[in-house]
Amino acid sequence: MTSPRRKGWTAALSLVVALALTIVPLPAATEPFRPDFAALVLLYWALYWPQRVGLGVAFVVGLVLDTLKGAVLGQHALALCIIMYIAMRFHLRIRVFPLGQQMLTILMLLVVHQFVLFWIDGVVGTGEVSLYRWGTVLTGTLMWPIATRVLRRLRLAS
Amino acid sequence: MVLDHQRGALDAIRSVLTVVVYPIRLAVDLPFRVADWTIESLTTRVALLDENRTLKREQLENRVRLQRLAAVEAENARLRTLLDSSAQLPDRVRIVGILAVDLDPNRQQIVIDKGTRDGVYDGQALVDAFGVVGQTVNTGPLDAEAILITDSDHALPVQVLRNGTRTIAFGTGLPKELSLPFLPNNADILEGDLLVTSGLGGRFPAGYPVGYPVATITKIERSQEQPYANVRAEPAAALERVREVLLIWPDTESLSAEDGDEP
Numbered sequence: 001m002t003s004p005r006r007k008g009w010t011a012a013l014s015l016v017v018a019l020a021l022t023i024v025p026l027p028a029a030t031e032p033f034r035p036d037f038a039a040l041v042l043l044y045w046a047l048y049w050p051q052r053v054g055l056g057v058a059f060v061v062g063l064v065l066d067t068l069k070g071a072v073l074g075q076h077a078l079a080l081c082i083i084m085y086i087a088m089r090f091h092l093r094i095r096v097f098p099l100g101q102q103m104l105t106i107l108m109l110l111v112v113h114q115f116v117l118f119w120i121d122g123v124v125g126t127g128e129v130s131l132y133r134w135g136t137v138l139t140g141t142l143m144w145p146i147a148t149r150v151l152r153r154l155r156l157a158s
Numbered sequence: 159m160v161l162d163h164q165r166g167a168l169d170a171i172r173s174v175l176t177v178v179v180y181p182i183r184l185a186v187d188l189p190f191r192v193a194d195w196t197i198e199s200l201t202t203r204v205a206l207l208d209e210n211r212t213l214k215r216e217q218l219e220n221r222v223r224l225q226r227l228a229a230v231e232a233e234n235a236r237l238r239t240l241l242d243s244s245a246q247l248p249d250r251v252r253i254v255g256i257l258a259v260d261l262d263p264n265r266q267q268i269v270i271d272k273g274t275r276d277g278v279y280d281g282q283a284l285v286d287a288f289g290v291v292g293q294t295v296n297t298g299p300l301d302a303e304a305i306l307i308t309d310s311d312h313a314l315p316v317q318v319l320r321n322g323t324r325t326i327a328f329g330t331g332l333p334k335e336l337s338l339p340f341l342p343n344n345a346d347i348l349e350g351d352l353l354v355t356s357g358l359g360g361r362f363p364a365g366y367p368v369g370y371p372v373a374t375i376t377k378i379e380r381s382q383e384q385p386y387a388n389v390r391a392e393p394a395a396a397l398e399r400v401r402e403v404l405l406i407w408p409d410t411e412s413l414s415a416e417d418g419d420e421p
Contacts, residue, residue: 016182019179019182020182020185020186022260023182023183023186023259023260023261024186024259024260025186025190025258025259025260026260028333028398031260031263032263034260034263063175064175064178064179064182066175067172067175067176067178067179068179068182068183068259068261069261069262070261070262070265070267070295070296070303071262073171073172073175121264125311130264132263133264
């Protein structure tokens, strides 16, 4: 039922869609609360298909994300690689967590991700310090159940 | 990251990557383009006639204004020859579209749909019908990113139109606010003063006969404890609503050396 090649295409397509969603224009008021789609999709594949979607993929996606957002090259790549490493290290455990506990883990990973971005922004001297930065972490965690449901259906269908 | 930030050593890689991400940007922009087109083609005849009429009236008014401007221009050229200073040539401009994509929410940036293939270069000035919009950074072959004058990284040399006081306008990161931190408490500045580009940085042309409008002063706070007044201004350009901007290729002779503005 599942062939690795079709699964590979599904993973690639889901990542491209996630990248597109990160630059779709939103009203300015809701913009800080846009979930980090690319990180969520990457984390999903790291938990359920870590043999193929790993640090290399995360690095490439990170570089593309840097270019898309006009950030310093490597900023998102580094942040994504760090959380991907943690997720892959514990993927067998996180997979069997009940949903609430899984969401807590994702929340923690997204906090680490956002902190790395924040830290690099601070070193480079761009962006501003505001609590809104952490809005994306909250919405990302709340998106997790929906994202896993959609991605599971895609994964099992391919 | 250090390489990219400090020396721009990775510019080649970045420009390859911008070509890679260009399809994604176009794909995101496409629905908005289709929507625009649909709205345009569904407009009724009455509305079109109405728009046509207002446009004609506006054009007539603008023509009259242009006639006066031509006279002023001639006079200015004559005075400049008297003063023996080089006459300013008009700038070359081109209309470019803005792709409907969001970049980092913590920064004020836009993406325009022309790149180095059309002669765009880093640090080029962007204006709209009302005033200065920003300047390009990270120019790729097919598209270019630009930071707006309200980005917290942007600084712009300006001049008060009323009396010629020169200062620098910084972006604040807020979409409708600029800050002018270097005006002393006793500076001659009033609320409602118009700020124009002074052309000193070399990036933004000074314009003809005065600079491009940048902003109007909205708030001045003078306090005895601080050496400088707290001055805020509102950008003249419709920064949040623009779909099209003008790229300027300035007449290079009238510009000073290429130092100045921080990108």
